[in-house]
Amino acid sequence: MFAEAEADPSLSKEEFKPLEAKLRVALLNAQYQRLQKADKTLLVVIAGIDGAGKGATVNLLNEWMDPRHIKTLAYGPREGAELERPPFWRYWNDLPPKGSTGIVFGSWYAPLVLEATRKRPDQNSIEAQAAAIRHFEAMLASEGVQIVKLWFHLSAQAQKARAERLLASPETSWQVSPIDLKVYKKYDRICNAGQVVLNLTDSGHAPWVVIPSADEDMRAARTAEAVLAAMRQRGVPRIPSAFVAHARSTRIVDRLGALDYDAKVDKDDYESELGLLQGRLARAARSKKFQDRSLVLVFEGQDAAGKGGAIRRVTHALDARQFDITPVSAPNSEELARPYLWRFWRHVPRHGRIAIFDRSWYGRVLVERVEKLTAPANWRRAYAEINDFEGQLAASGAMVLKFWLAVTPDVQLERFKERESSPFKNFKITADDWRNRDKWKDYAAAANEMLARTDVAHAPWHLVSANDKRYARLQVLRHIVEAMEDQL
């Protein structure tokens, strides 16, 4: 894999000059075409051996292309608020919009390469990290992000020679740190690590390209060619099934239909029970242990099922400074320019905090599916993507609890009519609501499939009978309180 690069091939000035001219025009041209179409993001991932001129190459790309539409994203070890979120959080947050190019330094490969470079690498950790990366890149690729990954390579001799050359001049010696010199001694281990990483994560939709880096011109030309090839790639990539996370295949049962819609609570019982549960929630949310965890609450359900009212009974027990409610409706232009889950990643809570979603990422497999707002392929793969997303949240310390508030058509109709006749609720009811109501069965089928495919231990669904608002609110509170008391 590294054989060619190990031989330190070079280009003569006579070969390079005309090539350079051609590549620069082609790159700029391709970049402007992408900007105009604005249907894809390009991510160029930079990795490889230290001292192979990665930084210089990124500068060169910025010079050859129009730097106004390139975001250079450089990451060090995670710190501060990053440590309280999943490792991929910062990469999601920084995703550049469609039409533009991101160059990623210290990417999601940095921890994997580090692990693979250890004297005794942890194979389980390597496998797990590689799988997470495969899912991440497959999801990006499916959603309009083109990825090309460059591994900069050169021989041990060339590496040493370059360091000596840089160290010789005070103008360039700052480019070589004492750490670099130490790293150079581990040349063999880093080469092996590279082999492992590339083998585990190479794919047609997010290919690795090894860049021979001993000769500056060769490195520049090969880099430009690799980026150009990625930019010219057309169409939706075919993603091998081994790279994609899969939702469990499961029998879809009519959980919505099997629910007891007559469940109710009388007013007196409700008042006393509510107070008790809110007291327990207040204590759990203010407990010391919760300072190392976070809580993500998802509320879904038919229109007028009482999501807003349930949320208010929850927040009543919380300090307003510790929660944040995100009402989810149609995506805006910034959101449409990124992969679907981006808008939700932005709201992932820090430790000690509570994020409440009034509707959520499940819109993909509910309204977007039923109203045909997205292609079937998109909502079909969304189940696994969502399981993956919630799995990452859970792994970073979040408790993820999901509620479907279920009403029957007659109760919904009653509430719609009540809303229409109330002067201060009638804005809550729109033509959309009546239209959704006509598709009751489609929505029910979508909800049942969603419940079957995404009810997982680390992020359970609670199906709540909500014909009686009091009963529903107590159920919601009880599930939250019990989950928190159980886990804290």
Added chain:
Amino acid sequence: MFAEAEADPSLSKEEFKPLEAKLRVALLNAQYQRLQKADKTLLVVIAGIDGAGKGATVNLLNEWMDPRHIKTLAYGPREGAELERPPFWRYWNDLPPKGSTGIVFGSWYAPLVLEATRKRPDQNSIEAQAAAIRHFEAMLASEGVQIVKLWFHLSAQAQKARAERLLASPETSWQVSPIDLKVYKKYDRICNAGQVVLNLTDSGHAPWVVIPSADEDMRAARTAEAVLAAMRQRGVPRIPSAFVAHARSTRIVDRLGALDYDAKVDKDDYESELGLLQGRLARAARSKKFQDRSLVLVFEGQDAAGKGGAIRRVTHALDARQFDITPVSAPNSEELARPYLWRFWRHVPRHGRIAIFDRSWYGRVLVERVEKLTAPANWRRAYAEINDFEGQLAASGAMVLKFWLAVTPDVQLERFKERESSPFKNFKITADDWRNRDKWKDYAAAANEMLARTDVAHAPWHLVSANDKRYARLQVLRHIVEAMEDQL
């Protein structure tokens, strides 16, 4: 000012019950009306004496209103990346969109109150902070943000009694910290500080309301009434001139017309000079001292004046990991839902970093003025707002350098034609460009006025003759290099 609150007035249950019912309906109603219109943001600023129940009141507002459309924004002392930006940066970044409500804890008043509470307060600091706040709030008020500021007050006896009551129960004692008890001893000083702060910053467009806080019901009712009054306020507030920053009145001279457009550099001189300047820039940007500063570069000028080319000559000398280019075009929906400068505050650089704007906030007094995209009142007050913004950047360690690249109409025409005939530049030329060209004189007048009103020592304009691209690029680089070498 605090006389009424000092008397610790209270409401009987019989008075409160019907009032509460009325207020809750009215609040929710007003909130939903605002959401539907989505033309204003409401900011409720929370301040006052410790132990007056500020936190409890914020929770109450979240309970009485629909918490899904409230953002509770709580701030502690500035830390991390916040310290490398102006103090107002975090408040700008977090501004909720139009239609929604923000409740602000630990607001821009916290440092001012702290200073005013000292044994020997620094009067200059107090005056300066108050003036900065007046400008900030006036700008927000002019741009669709309604502000109401609540000062929670109670007598020293009531403060003490409340603390004792809370401390008596293990359920509530956590609400009183040892710090609080210490603060209570300074009751008189805090009252005086409150007087000073309220006197300096009370206004019709961002009024202070003193909330008597000894009695819970009285506190709740008065808070709800104050918020309701703010929500019901209609129309654009009239802002007294004393609260508004003013651009210097100055004679507007035709600087664009007086420029020497024949200035040029021959190719050989250009190449050698360019290399030297880029070397100096590279050293300055990598210097140790720059790690405590930042650089903000603004590029404006006629279409086809060569902004992109000049920017690339600058970035060529920089490490791609340390700069960020923001190309500015028409605002998107998230940006339109906030005050004008919000979209630029988001890109204020950390220390050690360089933010480059290809077009900028000056669009307000250029394209928005000439094309009548905003009301005259908006662009007229923008000069002072921009001076204030750049002043804050400079005070936080940024070097702010602004470039106007100036070409003559004939040279622009030449370049337009060249672009049209080049297969890979023709996307750069649109109907807009030709239309702008028809308004040449209007744009020139707007540019001259902008130069006259915003050429300030802390953020100077460099008017650059750009008929010769080489000359322009060297001028830009020279100004940057000299400014950096001078200040580092």
